[in-house]
Amino acid sequence: MKENEITIITSKDDDISILQIIGFLDAHTASSLENAIEKLINEDNFKIICDCTELEYISSAGFGVFMEFIEELRANGGDLKFTGLNPKLKNLFELLGFNVLFEIEDDIKKLKSDFTKKAK
Amino acid sequence: MISKSSKVTSQRKPNDSLLYFRKFRVKPETSELYKIRQFIRDFANFIGCNADKLAEIELVVDEICTNTIQYSYKNFQYNSLRKLIWIECEGNSKSMIVRIMDRGQPFNLLEYNAPTIEENLKHPQKGGWGIPIVKALTDKIDVFREEGTPGKNIVELHFKLH
Numbered sequence: 001m002k003e004n005e006i007t008i009i010t011s012k013d014d015d016i017s018i019l020q021i022i023g024f025l026d027a028h029t030a031s032s033l034e035n036a037i038e039k040l041i042n043e044d045n046f047k048i049i050c051d052c053t054e055l056e057y058i059s060s061a062g063f064g065v066f067m068e069f070i071e072e073l074r075a076n077g078g079d080l081k082f083t084g085l086n087p088k089l090k091n092l093f094e095l096l097g098f099n100v101l102f103e104i105e106d107d108i109k110k111l112k113s114d115f116t117k118k119a120k
Numbered sequence: 121m122i123s124k125s126s127k128v129t130s131q132r133k134p135n136d137s138l139l140y141f142r143k144f145r146v147k148p149e150t151s152e153l154y155k156i157r158q159f160i161r162d163f164a165n166f167i168g169c170n171a172d173k174l175a176e177i178e179l180v181v182d183e184i185c186t187n188t189i190q191y192s193y194k195n196f197q198y199n200s201l202r203k204l205i206w207i208e209c210e211g212n213s214k215s216m217i218v219r220i221m222d223r224g225q226p227f228n229l230l231e232y233n234a235p236t237i238e239e240n241l242k243h244p245q246k247g248g249w250g251i252p253i254v255k256a257l258t259d260k261i262d263v264f265r266e267e268g269t270p271g272k273n274i275v276e277l278h279f280k281l282h
Contacts, residue, residue, distance in 0.1 A: 028151050028154075057157075059153075059182045059253075060183055060186075063249050064246040064247055067249075088172070092179070097238065100241065101244075
């Protein structure tokens with residue numbers, strides 16, 4: 001994969017959508033992620049887990065996309081949660097305070113069960 | 121005009137230590153950002169920068185160049201041959217300086233009252249993350265403007281490597 005490419009794979013587990021973000025998330029590629037989240041919202045999917053296991057790089061353009069949708073997702077009973085962050089990305093999420101705003105877990109099962117608990 | 125980088129050159133300082141230099145020029149398009157990151161990575165690796173610091177420098181330079189592409193060059197009225205981003209690196213195992221130059225609209229990021237990270241978290245919005253990242257990860261920032269037709273903007277980013 002070239003460093004100016006990104007692939008977004010969407011899958012579903014009950015009412016939870018999982019976005020696998022593969023590649024490089026910068027000002028050039030952020031619109032792909034934006035479109036993917038927008039499509040989920042338009043189809044009334046508000047519970048989203050971003051699997052960043054194969055995310056190699058993120059700049060502010062990528063963080064901006066997450067922030068763009070967070071209020072709308074939460075207003076509709078959903079949320080945006082993150083898994084698979086490597087230490088480098090985890091540091092950056094912490095630097096920006098995203099670890100306070102978003103749930104970040106290595107174990108995707110925990111994120112799924114937290115969504116389920118919240119719904120009860 | 122394609123992107124082009126120079127070879128690494130060196131210069132001995134009065135204290136007998138070596139300082140290395142390398143230049144790069146690139147089209148101001150977001151599709152070229154990865155080439156800028158590669159250039160920074162190559163130079164930082166060459167001078168022995170560790171992986172964590174390297175990732176920070178790469179990100180900071182990406183943010184500055186993204187700003188230049190999306191804002192400074194938005195309404196450029198001059199010959200497109202002059203519409204480029206020039207990057208100069210200098211450094212050794214102790215420190216690295218990245219100088220980023222463009223001929224677009226002047227923008228002084230030191231004077232720009234960017235929202236803090238805390239403010240951004242309280243009022244979530246798409247934009248406004250780049251400058252706080254730059255300020256948080258850079259040891260010293262200088263901004264210069266050379267007047268002319270068109271003038272030149274220079275952002276100088278200083279990083280301590282140890």
